[in-house]
Amino acid sequence: MKILVSGKGGVGKTTVSGTLARAFAQAGHPVLALDADTNPMLGVSLGLGPEQTDLLVAVREGLETGETEHERSLDGFVERFGRDAPDGVRLVLASRIDRPDPGCRCCGVSAEQLIAELDGEGRIVIGDLEAGVGTVLRLETGQADVVVVVAQPTAKSLDVARRAIDLAEDRGARVVVVANRVRDESDLAAIEAAVGSDRELVVIPEDPAIAAADRDGLAPIDVDPRSPGVRAVVELADRLAGSAVPA
Amino acid sequence: MSPGAEELGPRLAVAGKGGAGKSVVAGTVARSLARRGRRVLALDSDTLPGLAFSLGAAAPAVPPLNAAVERDERNRWRFIAGVGPARAVQRYATDAPDGVRMLQLGKTGREGQAPYLAATNAFYMVVQGLDAVRSLREWAVIGDLPAGPRQIAFGWAPYARRVLLVVEPTWQSMLTARRVGRIALARRPGAELWLIVNKASAPGDARRVSEFLDLPARCAVPADDAVRSAERAGEALLDHAPGSAAVAALESLAEQLDRSSIGV
Numbered sequence: 001m002k003i004l005v006s007g008k009g010g011v012g013k014t015t016v017s018g019t020l021a022r023a024f025a026q027a028g029h030p031v032l033a034l035d036a037d038t039n040p041m042l043g044v045s046l047g048l049g050p051e052q053t054d055l056l057v058a059v060r061e062g063l064e065t066g067e068t069e070h071e072r073s074l075d076g077f078v079e080r081f082g083r084d085a086p087d088g089v090r091l092v093l094a095s096r097i098d099r100p101d102p103g104c105r106c107c108g109v110s111a112e113q114l115i116a117e118l119d120g121e122g123r124i125v126i127g128d129l130e131a132g133v134g135t136v137l138r139l140e141t142g143q144a145d146v147v148v149v150v151a152q153p154t155a156k157s158l159d160v161a162r163r164a165i166d167l168a169e170d171r172g173a174r175v176v177v178v179a180n181r182v183r184d185e186s187d188l189a190a191i192e193a194a195v196g197s198d199r200e201l202v203v204i205p206e207d208p209a210i211a212a213a214d215r216d217g218l219a220p221i222d223v224d225p226r227s228p229g230v231r232a233v234v235e236l237a238d239r240l241a242g243s244a245v246p247a
Numbered sequence: 248m249s250p251g252a253e254e255l256g257p258r259l260a261v262a263g264k265g266g267a268g269k270s271v272v273a274g275t276v277a278r279s280l281a282r283r284g285r286r287v288l289a290l291d292s293d294t295l296p297g298l299a300f301s302l303g304a305a306a307p308a309v310p311p312l313n314a315a316v317e318r319d320e321r322n323r324w325r326f327i328a329g330v331g332p333a334r335a336v337q338r339y340a341t342d343a344p345d346g347v348r349m350l351q352l353g354k355t356g357r358e359g360q361a362p363y364l365a366a367t368n369a370f371y372m373v374v375q376g377l378d379a380v381r382s383l384r385e386w387a388v389i390g391d392l393p394a395g396p397r398q399i400a401f402g403w404a405p406y407a408r409r410v411l412l413v414v415e416p417t418w419q420s421m422l423t424a425r426r427v428g429r430i431a432l433a434r435r436p437g438a439e440l441w442l443i444v445n446k447a448s449a450p451g452d453a454r455r456v457s458e459f460l461d462l463p464a465r466c467a468v469p470a471d472d473a474v475r476s477a478e479r480a481g482e483a484l485l486d487h488a489p490g491s492a493a494v495a496a497l498e499s500l501a502e503q504l505d506r507s508s509i510g511v
Contacts, residue, residue: 008266011266050418057426131394154479215416
């Protein structure tokens with residue numbers, strides 16, 4: 001299954017992606033977590049720590065300075081630009097780089113290409129996309145099974161969310177809206193009014209454990225797996241995976 | 248050097264992680280500078296909505312700059328006859344409150360950026376030519392850059408003499424700012440980095456960010472529910488909560504920016 005996480009910058013895409021990935025892994029699924037953000041930070045939310053995350057980014061950026069060797073195969077790509085995160089999640093960095101070597105697959109590869117080519121059979125591929133709607137716009141029909149659109153109750157975030165929902169539906173994906181950092185009924189009402197009340201919606205309440213994780217560079221699921229925000233994401237993982245856990 | 252060249256107005260680009268508060272800083276500082284008597288051009292180089300909300304301006308559905316360029320016989324973009332960077336600003340910038348003028352890229356919609364390719368190219372041509380526009384020399388120019396550390400973002404801000412790094416006291420935001428700062432200095436040698444710590448809530452937040460980035464905090468904007476409330480309403484912070492602590496901090500930032508001279 002291939003799941004993409006989209007939304008405005010700063011709404012919590014990376015937190016949702018990292019926590020979903022860990023939740024799937026804890027439930028026994030093989031997970032490949034793809035960091036396709038131009039500002040790759042998924043390692044932090046997966047629990048790799050800020051410094052390890054930054055080192056991995058340096059490997060990817062080394063392509064621009066010649067410090068990193070190029071990779072021709074998809075497996076080599078996953079090996080060179082990846083790292084093992086807790087619970088057996090494999091993190092791979094696919095951030096776009098600005099000066100690709102002409103014709104080189106590993107540095108010219110786009111998030112949408114990788115998503116199309118990576119095998120989603122028997123495992124979960126989860127992609128943390130760059131802010132905005134660019135990657136979803138460039139996807140072709142059928143390339144993603146689920147697009148999770150993360151929104152906060154602000155005008156800008158809802159504007160981006162509506163665009164992402166339209167694009168994802170055009171491309172045949174199941175769309176799940178995640179209403180993030182919801183404090184009260186009026187926050188939720190604002191989001192429902194913008195995305196439609198009949199939509200598949202998951203509510204993540206404002207959660208001090210997640211704020212503390214952001215501050216300290218930790219995975220929310222490690223800070224407090226029982227906090228309401230983390231639990232909401234774990235429930236979403238259960239719902240998306242259904243009951244089928246591979247032996 | 249021509250007479251008056253030393254009077255170049257503030258030339259600012261606002262950068263940082265998505266959600267750090269770039270647009271709120273850009274919009275509020277733009278209007279504060281205008282209230283201090285500056286002519287202000289606000290540049291929205293993001294393909295997502297942001298600056299117009301934070302300025303409290305109406306965003307035109309079709310960017311007026313779409314009309315500023317045409318294809319030449321070799322299919323390359325050029326300004327239409329009689330238009331250059333100066334005239335493009337004069338003719339195609341739209342009004343925002345307090346007399347601020349706003350110039351916008353097209354926004355990404357269901358059809359993507361394609362319908363606004365003309366505006367995107369026109370915008371790029373305008374920003375490349377801004378430094379040479381004499382009629383705008385004393386203006387403050389403030390650009391809201393797209394989120395994150397992409398090198399090319401700075402290709403869209405060749406006017407910037409100061410880069411305002413908007414940073415929250417979180418690891419993700421600080422790591423992003425460190426990358427953005429390095430890229431900014433590589434792309435614009437001699438540019439000044441001004442650290443704006445946003446959403447500071449605990450004692451020591453500003454110092455923590457400042458030490459990590461090895462930059463003095465020029466401004467610490469406190470975490471303020473008024474900002475959240477303004478964002479929810481889709482209104483400019485200055486209109487929604489003029490008496491808020493966040494506005495006070497940003498007004499004092501505008502004052503510093505207005506006063507301190509620019510090395511040209």
